[in-house]
Amino acid sequence: xxxxxxxxxxxxxxxxxxxxxxxxxxxxxxxxxxxxxxxxxxxxxxxxxxxxxxxxxxxxxxxxxxxxxxxxxxxxxxxxxxxxxxxxxxxxxxxxxxxxxxxxxxxxxxxxxxxxxxxxxxxxxxxxxxxxxxxxxxxxxxxxxxxxxxxxxxxxxxxxxxxxxxxxxxxxxxxxxxxxxxxxxxxxxxxxxxxxxxxxxxxxxxxxxxxxxxxxxxxxxxxxxxxxxxxxxxxxxxxxxxxxxxxxxxxxxxxxxxxxxxxxxxxxxxxxxxxxxxxxxxxxxxxxxxxxxxxxxxxxxxxxxxxxxxxxxxxxxxxxxxxxxxxxxxxxxxxxxxxxxxxxxxxxxxxxxxxxxxxxxxxxxxxxxxxxxxxxxxxxxxxxxxxxxxxxxxxxxxxxxxxxxxxxxxxxxxxxxxxxxxxxxxxxxxxxxxxxxxxxxx
Numbered sequence: 001x002x003x004x005x006x007x008x009x010x011x012x013x014x015x016x017x018x019x020x021x022x023x024x025x026x027x028x029x030x031x032x033x034x035x036x037x038x039x040x041x042x043x044x045x046x047x048x049x050x051x052x053x054x055x056x057x058x059x060x061x062x063x064x065x066x067x068x069x070x071x072x073x074x075x076x077x078x079x080x081x082x083x084x085x086x087x088x089x090x091x092x093x094x095x096x097x098x099x100x101x102x103x104x105x106x107x108x109x110x111x112x113x114x115x116x117x118x119x120x121x122x123x124x125x126x127x128x129x130x131x132x133x134x135x136x137x138x139x140x141x142x143x144x145x146x147x148x149x150x151x152x153x154x155x156x157x158x159x160x161x162x163x164x165x166x167x168x169x170x171x172x173x174x175x176x177x178x179x180x181x182x183x184x185x186x187x188x189x190x191x192x193x194x195x196x197x198x199x200x201x202x203x204x205x206x207x208x209x210x211x212x213x214x215x216x217x218x219x220x221x222x223x224x225x226x227x228x229x230x231x232x233x234x235x236x237x238x239x240x241x242x243x244x245x246x247x248x249x250x251x252x253x254x255x256x257x258x259x260x261x262x263x264x265x266x267x268x269x270x271x272x273x274x275x276x277x278x279x280x281x282x283x284x285x286x287x288x289x290x291x292x293x294x295x296x297x298x299x300x301x302x303x304x305x306x307x308x309x310x311x312x313x314x315x316x317x318x319x320x321x322x323x324x325x326x327x328x329x330x331x332x333x334x335x336x337x338x339x340x341x342x343x344x345x346x347x348x349x350x351x352x353x354x355x356x357x358x359x360x361x362x363x364x365x366x367x368x369x370x371x372x373x374x375x376x377x378x379x380x381x382x383x384x385x386x387x388x389x390x391x392x393x394x395x396x397x398x399x400x401x402x403x404x405x406x407x408x409x410x411x412x413x414x415x416x417x418x419x420x421x422x423x424x425x426x427x428x429x430x431x432x433x434x435x436x437x438x439x440x441x442x
């Protein structure tokens with residue numbers, strides 16, 4: 001701002017000139033010229049933008065507030081002063097978080113980047129006055145599950161408070177940071193109580209001055225405030241979603257808004273950061289997550305499933321290949337014998353560079369089966385198998401089955417007392433082992 005040394009007879013507050021060089025305004029003495037113009041958020045604007053924003057024109061007077069407006073401005077100014085220190089501290093400690101799939105480097109080509117999805121929540125048996133806390137706490141814990149961050153901040157919007165201070169909206173922040181701290185092993189019902197406590201803190205400190213950041217050099221240097229100006233993602237509650245849709249993102253990548261009267265979620269997102277397909281999958285997963293919490297709020301947040309049933313079924317179908325009906329009256333050794341007849345020279349076993357064909361596997365297994373039968377092993381008896389993973393273990397399994405017996409795996413890493421107990425408990429008639437592990441079963 002500079003003082004213009006020239007005579008002026010216009011009333012103080014009159015706009016004398018509005019051009020690219022600045023805005024000149026009359027005062028009781030000399031006119032002043034406003035050269036650099038900024039919004040309360042610290043954004044530089046041109047004179048033409050200021051004219052459009054404020055609705056001013058040449059020769060008009062600066063708007064003078066009436067008595068009621070002056071009283072309201074005094075109230076909001078006093079409130080901002082009281083909360084200035086609180087929010088200055090909170091804004092210096094911001095911990096941004098993004099939802100899975102955001103800021104992943106993909107640039108989606110869309111005509112209108114702003115998009116919205118409405119999700120009706122039916123069947124929630126929760127008192128209306130408590131439903132918003134439950135749903136918002138569920139979304140906060142869902143954000144933890146997606147991001148893996150146990151401590152983070154979300155932008156918070158309260159429709160009731162915004163309506164109360166609507167006439168002063170140009171001066172105060174529409175959103176405030178809400179700190180979320182999640183203990184993954186904590187039951188959701190306990191996290192809900194913690195979340196309610198955080199909400200009470202925000203109610204006591206509902207806003208801060210919009211110029212708080214540009215008045216504080218430390219906050220101006222804050223990387224998260226520089227990059228996003230707002231935190232990347234937010235949550236909020238409102239009585240009813242307006243017909244025009246949800247809130248403007250205003251620099252955020254996504255906003256989760258819950259309407260108490262509509263019992264519905266309104267999810268707004270920037271398609272330059274998140275595809276609509278990803279957003280839809282996100283909300284489908286949240287429905288599963290929310291329903292599980294509603295059915296059992298005593299389970300820990302880490303235990304709650306995220307995947308819809310149809311997606312689980314789809315994943316389970318992957319890799320199943322062609323369905324084949326195997327005869328239930330045959331054992332695995334009998335299927336191997338079929339392979340021995342049909343393709344004896346095909347590779348049956350491969351391990352550490354060594355291979356066995358079906359013919360070789362069958363020959364070695366036959367030798368062991370004949371040996372077991374000579375030792376008196378009878379059908380349906382139990383033979384212990386104590387070998388490391390190897391060719392010999394596969395041959396032994398096949399040979400025991402060909403003798404008509406069943407095999408009992410005995411892990412060589414088990415303590416000897418445990419192996420001996422298993423042998424006694426299963427009535428093992430003999431054990432197939434090697435020199436390395438013979439002492440374990442002797």
